[in-house]
Amino acid sequence: MPDGVATKAPPVKPGAHREAVLYRALNGAGAGPAPVEELRERAREAYERLELPTWRRSGFWTTSLRDLDLDALTERTYAPGGPLPAAVAEGLPRGDVAGRLVQHGSTVIRAELDPELRERGVVLCALDEAPPELVERWLMSRLPLDRDKLEAASAALWSGGAFLYVPPGVVVDKPFDVVYAIDEPGTAQYGHTLAVGDEGSDFRLRHFKLAPDLDGPALHAGQVELYLEANARCRFAPVQDWGGGSVVDVSTQVVRVGRDAYVHWLPSYLGGSLSRQHLELAVAEPGGDMAFRGVFFAERDEHLDLFAVDLHETGPSGGDVHWRGAATGQAKASFEGLIQINPGAQQSHTYLQIHTMMLSPRAKVDAIPSVLVSADDVSASHGGTVGELDEALIFYMRSRGLSRAEAVHVIVEGFFEPLIGELEDEGLEELVRDKIGEKLQAAAADVEAYAAAR
Amino acid sequence: MADLEIRNLHVRVEDREILKGVDLDVSKGEIHALMGPNGSGKSTLASTIMGHPSYEVTEGTITFRGEDITEADPEDRAHAGLFLAFQYPVAIPGVSVANFLRMAINTSREDPINVKDFRKRLQHAVDLLDVDRSFTSRHLNDGFSGGEKKRAEILQMAMLQPEVAVLDETDSGLDIDALRTVAEGVNKLHGELGMGALIITHYQRILHYVTPQFVHVMMDGRIVIEGGEELVERLEREGYDPIREEVGARA
Numbered sequence: 001m002p003d004g005v006a007t008k009a010p011p012v013k014p015g016a017h018r019e020a021v022l023y024r025a026l027n028g029a030g031a032g033p034a035p036v037e038e039l040r041e042r043a044r045e046a047y048e049r050l051e052l053p054t055w056r057r058s059g060f061w062t063t064s065l066r067d068l069d070l071d072a073l074t075e076r077t078y079a080p081g082g083p084l085p086a087a088v089a090e091g092l093p094r095g096d097v098a099g100r101l102v103q104h105g106s107t108v109i110r111a112e113l114d115p116e117l118r119e120r121g122v123v124l125c126a127l128d129e130a131p132p133e134l135v136e137r138w139l140m141s142r143l144p145l146d147r148d149k150l151e152a153a154s155a156a157l158w159s160g161g162a163f164l165y166v167p168p169g170v171v172v173d174k175p176f177d178v179v180y181a182i183d184e185p186g187t188a189q190y191g192h193t194l195a196v197g198d199e200g201s202d203f204r205l206r207h208f209k210l211a212p213d214l215d216g217p218a219l220h221a222g223q224v225e226l227y228l229e230a231n232a233r234c235r236f237a238p239v240q241d242w243g244g245g246s247v248v249d250v251s252t253q254v255v256r257v258g259r260d261a262y263v264h265w266l267p268s269y270l271g272g273s274l275s276r277q278h279l280e281l282a283v284a285e286p287g288g289d290m291a292f293r294g295v296f297f298a299e300r301d302e303h304l305d306l307f308a309v310d311l312h313e314t315g316p317s318g319g320d321v322h323w324r325g326a327a328t329g330q331a332k333a334s335f336e337g338l339i340q341i342n343p344g345a346q347q348s349h350t351y352l353q354i355h356t357m358m359l360s361p362r363a364k365v366d367a368i369p370s371v372l373v374s375a376d377d378v379s380a381s382h383g384g385t386v387g388e389l390d391e392a393l394i395f396y397m398r399s400r401g402l403s404r405a406e407a408v409h410v411i412v413e414g415f416f417e418p419l420i421g422e423l424e425d426e427g428l429e430e431l432v433r434d435k436i437g438e439k440l441q442a443a444a445a446d447v448e449a450y451a452a453a454r
Numbered sequence: 455m456a457d458l459e460i461r462n463l464h465v466r467v468e469d470r471e472i473l474k475g476v477d478l479d480v481s482k483g484e485i486h487a488l489m490g491p492n493g494s495g496k497s498t499l500a501s502t503i504m505g506h507p508s509y510e511v512t513e514g515t516i517t518f519r520g521e522d523i524t525e526a527d528p529e530d531r532a533h534a535g536l537f538l539a540f541q542y543p544v545a546i547p548g549v550s551v552a553n554f555l556r557m558a559i560n561t562s563r564e565d566p567i568n569v570k571d572f573r574k575r576l577q578h579a580v581d582l583l584d585v586d587r588s589f590t591s592r593h594l595n596d597g598f599s600g601g602e603k604k605r606a607e608i609l610q611m612a613m614l615q616p617e618v619a620v621l622d623e624t625d626s627g628l629d630i631d632a633l634r635t636v637a638e639g640v641n642k643l644h645g646e647l648g649m650g651a652l653i654i655t656h657y658q659r660i661l662h663y664v665t666p667q668f669v670h671v672m673m674d675g676r677i678v679i680e681g682g683e684e685l686v687e688r689l690e691r692e693g694y695d696p697i698r699e700e701v702g703a704r705a
Contacts, residue, residue, distance in 0.1 A: 391507070396544045398528035399504045399537075400554075400610065401561035410557070414548025414593075 127161025185216025214245025319350030
């Protein structure tokens, strides 16, 4: 490029990380909407052509699936209506639901919906059995299918899947559950969830990915899309807990917030041996607002790669991103949070904070905020903390009679509490708290050794 | 034999000897004041009595009710009936005062305290400390003012009902109202439950509201002079310098 010629790259705020261009926002690029078979055909072609992916961020962070042996994995089918896998029977929060869909391997084995809601036009069913006229309005309108081989595999090979449609003006208090379960090693599961909140609807969606401690490898490649039309409101709470086996999870989840709509999105990442997650929340029309939360707890030798995008396509719009994560053992966790404000998205105001806590000398947590702003009448900032266990705090609690382990539990629970409390779902809060408590207990020796070493 | 017996205590922190042979006896029902200039080792003694892991006892013993606790874990000392009111209480985000206290009380019980008994004890403590009941639903010390933190320390003391409490400069940074509240708390627990107290202070102010039977003055890691209430008056009149000179002359 000749000297003195301005580049066309969007202005980047001081301190923004160049890595943002490597972990890129989808920015609305979708393969659809289109009929299911057409999308599958295109995805199949991409699947044949593409390599297994490696993601790199300027040398110090790599997530590679090059060693994944796809031939060793098979899609498994089960009898519809058959028994619930133990991980599902025991792994769901207590309390009533408005509807529940369970996909076991490649088969939707349950699709239950409150009959009264069905009468009012709510749809909860397998995606491959959903009314095409509804599905084709949204399917993959913001999801690509050819960024890498696993994305293409998921787009080409998904079976079962989940479709939730909440009609205009319908308000539902109890949550809808969508559950993906794997309970045999060697399973490849390709999932696809499409959820739509039509104008003025108000509902909760919980999205579980569950497995027991599998003795052998398994794969989940999945896509989730949630569209909120004008004035719709949704609390969206995904939970990933693949247990202590070696489950690889490569997923993309996108949420589109329409005019004056609102989403509270709070995923909990509680287990998975190798996870690469692209989470993108797009405020796509004026007046859209959101709270984008998340918790993660990585243990043992888990590898967790989270890329969360707070995208503002138009203004005025609001955003509030707040994540908290901890790691024990030799776990590696990376959280990259990208704020992207597109040209013309004036009066967008957003803030991203990420707090992490290291509970082991061999654990590693990277928290990388980045900002790409292409409008001038906006505010976008970020902050965060990197914490270790505070010995002064532990001594204080011990002096009141708590054991060291109890004190650590109190600190870690207190660390996550600001977000867990925001779930506003007693059963789910209890589940997440208990899971974190179990992980701490399992890592107690490690946490103790860390304290002794310091 | 005193309940809390400290004999020839030497304590090192990061290769520096801070306490150089401290002897001190505190029993239930007694109120002691430990005074001394800044840096004399008062807070080190308080932390060491409670078993702070950064303080290394190189010589001497601490005995509590006949048990050698020199190497005991802080939580075991708490269960035995010792309490430390911190000079700088730390915040515990995400945990309410009431929940923390319930947890702390239950650590020294076989069965968890029942809701009714807990509420009764809490109400009693809240009345004693003259704080609003809503105080106990706030996160412990999180965003508390200096005075609120000190009140919270005394509230915990009232709830845990120790045999002997060490109050580490609980009076510093307090306005007169808070100071009076803290002092009344100590007096009531002393009167009602026969609690023993070791009040560590740099100033004399709190001793206008709590009358010590025993006064000890610490300088450079040793207790250099002991007496009764009259010693407080002398310090108030003369400050630490004349004592320092006397001790220097004796040495």
